[in-house]
Amino acid sequence: MALVQRGDARAFEAIYDRHGSVAFSLAYRIAGNRNAAEDIVQEAFLSVWRSGVRYQPERGNLRSWLLSVVHNRAIDWLRRSAVHTKRQVDAEGIEERKAAPELTDVEAFRREEAQTVRSAMERLPQDQLRVVELAYFGGFTHSQIAEMLGEPLGTVKGRMRLALDKMRDGLGEAVA
Amino acid sequence: MNARSHDEYRDNIGAYVLGALPELEAEVLERHLASCETCRADVEELRPVTAAMARSVPQVEAPPSLKASLMEVVNSEAAARADAAPRRTRERRSFGGWFSGLQPRMAAAMAVGVLALGVAVGVAVDQIASSGGGNTMTIAAKIDRKLMPTGDASLAVKGDNGELVLTKAPQPPAGRVYQLWYQHGKTIERGGTFRPRSDGSYDASVPVGNTDVVMVTVEREGGVPAPTGPPVMQFSV
Numbered sequence: 001m002a003l004v005q006r007g008d009a010r011a012f013e014a015i016y017d018r019h020g021s022v023a024f025s026l027a028y029r030i031a032g033n034r035n036a037a038e039d040i041v042q043e044a045f046l047s048v049w050r051s052g053v054r055y056q057p058e059r060g061n062l063r064s065w066l067l068s069v070v071h072n073r074a075i076d077w078l079r080r081s082a083v084h085t086k087r088q089v090d091a092e093g094i095e096e097r098k099a100a101p102e103l104t105d106v107e108a109f110r111r112e113e114a115q116t117v118r119s120a121m122e123r124l125p126q127d128q129l130r131v132v133e134l135a136y137f138g139g140f141t142h143s144q145i146a147e148m149l150g151e152p153l154g155t156v157k158g159r160m161r162l163a164l165d166k167m168r169d170g171l172g173e174a175v176a
Numbered sequence: 177m178n179a180r181s182h183d184e185y186r187d188n189i190g191a192y193v194l195g196a197l198p199e200l201e202a203e204v205l206e207r208h209l210a211s212c213e214t215c216r217a218d219v220e221e222l223r224p225v226t227a228a229m230a231r232s233v234p235q236v237e238a239p240p241s242l243k244a245s246l247m248e249v250v251n252s253e254a255a256a257r258a259d260a261a262p263r264r265t266r267e268r269r270s271f272g273g274w275f276s277g278l279q280p281r282m283a284a285a286m287a288v289g290v291l292a293l294g295v296a297v298g299v300a301v302d303q304i305a306s307s308g309g310g311n312t313m314t315i316a317a318k319i320d321r322k323l324m325p326t327g328d329a330s331l332a333v334k335g336d337n338g339e340l341v342l343t344k345a346p347q348p349p350a351g352r353v354y355q356l357w358y359q360h361g362k363t364i365e366r367g368g369t370f371r372p373r374s375d376g377s378y379d380a381s382v383p384v385g386n387t388d389v390v391m392v393t394v395e396r397e398g399g400v401p402a403p404t405g406p407p408v409m410q411f412s413v
Contacts, residue, residue: 007253007254007257007258008254009247009250009251009254010313011313012250013243013247013250014312014313014333016243016246016247017243017334017335018333018335018336018384018385020238020242020243021235021236021237021238021335022231022235023238024236024237024238024239024242025233025234025235025236025238026230026233028233028236029233029234034239037236038238038239038241038242041238041242041246042242042245042246045246046246046249046250049249049250049253050253061360061361061386061387061388062388063231063360063385063386064223064224064227064230064231064361067227067230067231068226068227068230070230071195071226071230072195075195113228113231113232113386114231114232114233114235115232116232117228117229117231117232118232121229121232132194132229135191135194135195135196136194136195136196136226136229137233139195140196141191141196141197141198142188142191142196142197143198145196154187156191157187157188157190157191158187160190160191160194160196161187161189161190162190163190164190164193164194164222164225164226165222167225167228167229168221168222168224168225171224171225171228
């Protein structure tokens with residue numbers, strides 16, 4: 001990453017090669033369409049390239065940090081755009097990578113990790129899962145969510161916090 | 177800071193970590209975080225959860241056109257920067273902090289102190305080179321020459337895959353093997369064990385998708401759940 005901050009295009013390309021697809025997947029999950037996801041990822045990676053944002057290793061690994069940059073850009077995009085209604089991602093467009101006859105260690109590791117997280121989310125009470133999804137993937141603010149659900153703001157904040165605490169406990173050292 | 181306002185800040189931390197605080201409120205909380213260690217620790221505890229959520233979404237291949245348009249901008253800006261400034265020398269990375277604060281994924285206690293002590297001496301300087309049209313990055317090992325006086329190693333990273341190659345590596349002592357470790361964030365995950373061939377060569381595919389550092393230690397036959405000694409080599413991915 002230090003090389004990227006000093007303007008090494010090849011180092012940047014290597015970082016994109018490693019993290020571009022997972023970044024695109026997150027942007028697509030949030031934006032719900034490919035064109036927007038491309039714009040979001042391009043904007044996020046260019047902000048990294050131009051050093052407008054700085055990586056702080058003590059706050060997590062590079063992939064997590066890049067994904068937080070992409071997430072912020074995606075939420076900004078959602079809030080700027082007029083499509084901030086309930087979106088349904090086209091099931092045909094969001095194909096999971098095809099299962100290879102023999103999974104590589106890397107794919108197996110990634111899928112296992114993703115499955116662990118999804119399972120932890122599925123174990124949440126429905127009302128907590130809903131506020132988490134509306135917030136993190138839907139880009140809605142806590143007060144918007146409170147209004148949508150007809151719940152007091154304090155209740156929504158409480159559910160968010162409870163959900164995150166449960167997930168942290170459920171995932172344990174897998175996310176440490 | 178009074179108790180009431182502190183509680184109000186804490187009530188907002190979940191929403192903040194999820195990105196659900198309106199911008200102005202997020203800025204207010206961030207100002208509070210700058211001066212409140214308790215709330216800061218709270219945020220840091222929850223951040224890995226949202227990071228894991230981000231990684232867990234169904235995977236979709238990014239279109240090649242995205243990379244092409246991105247690299248067009250990047251290459252053109254890199255060329256402009258190169259024209260504007262003299263070439264800079266490559267920075268040497270400090271080794272001191274690599275292992276501070278690591279947490280093992282498994283319950284077994286990890287000899288962090290031993291690791292930190294071991295890597296502080298005798299390691300090679302990081303060398304990074306790109307090849308294969310810029311898609312593969314070959315990383316030279318940082319080798320502790322007190323522990324592995326001969327041999328060399330490199331890790332070719334392409335996407336989430338790494339190809340580990342050792343040459344002329346010494347055999348570990350009888351009853352001992354080399355063991356791989358994958359560090360991401362503050363977590364270290366256990367990898368497989370191996371012995372080089374009789375000529376000291378060895379190669380294997382290793383997963384580096386979410387890995388910051390790949391390490392190799394010498395452990396007892398069969399491997400151990402957590403490293404017991406300093407790494408003989410490591411790759412900063």
